[in-house]
Amino acid sequence: MRKSVVGVLLFLFVSTSVGISSIVWLRSVRTAEAHQHMNAGVTTNLPSYVQSAAPEVQVAYQFAIDHPETLKQIPCYCGCEKTLGHEHNLACYITGFNPDGSVADYSDHAVYCAVCVDTTQMVIKMRDEGKSIQEIHDAVDTKYGYMASHS
Numbered sequence: 001m002r003k004s005v006v007g008v009l010l011f012l013f014v015s016t017s018v019g020i021s022s023i024v025w026l027r028s029v030r031t032a033e034a035h036q037h038m039n040a041g042v043t044t045n046l047p048s049y050v051q052s053a054a055p056e057v058q059v060a061y062q063f064a065i066d067h068p069e070t071l072k073q074i075p076c077y078c079g080c081e082k083t084l085g086h087e088h089n090l091a092c093y094i095t096g097f098n099p100d101g102s103v104a105d106y107s108d109h110a111v112y113c114a115v116c117v118d119t120t121q122m123v124i125k126m127r128d129e130g131k132s133i134q135e136i137h138d139a140v141d142t143k144y145g146y147m148a149s150h151s
Contacts, residue, residue, distance in 0.1 A: 053111050060110060060120040064093035065103055073133050074123055077144040078115035089123070092116040115144070 050061045064071055071090035080086040092113065096105035110116040119140055126136045
């Protein structure tokens with residue numbers, strides 16, 4: 001009986017250690033990928049609340065600035081379409097543009113929303129892999145379980 005209790009405790013300890021190590025490793029990989037994207041382009045006059053955010057958030061905002069036409073075609077599933085009137089993932093970052101195409105107004109929503117940032121990270125990764133907008137859209141739909149068509 002004592003050996004089986006010790007065995008179970010040892011198993012739980014090892015399982016927990018492996019789980020925690022995996023989470024730490026995944027976080028470091030995501031942070032490294034974010035730094036890689038940040039180093040690929042200069043962060044353009046990001047608001048102070050973005051500059052003090054996590055690297056992956058900064059990358060997502062910069063991607064929104066650099067590729068608004070891409071994010072405008074991708075829905076967001078965090079609920080912001082109902083609560084904030086967002087029609088696409090771009091609106092989670094930018095709410096207005098100047099006539100010259102520069103950003104007029106930012107939204108701070110994505111700084112606080114993991115779903116928005118995760119969606120944008122998927123877009124960045126899949127776009128870098130050469131996937132089409134439709135493939136990216138479908139993957140986002142699949143991940144968040146939303147099967148309705150979007151205009």
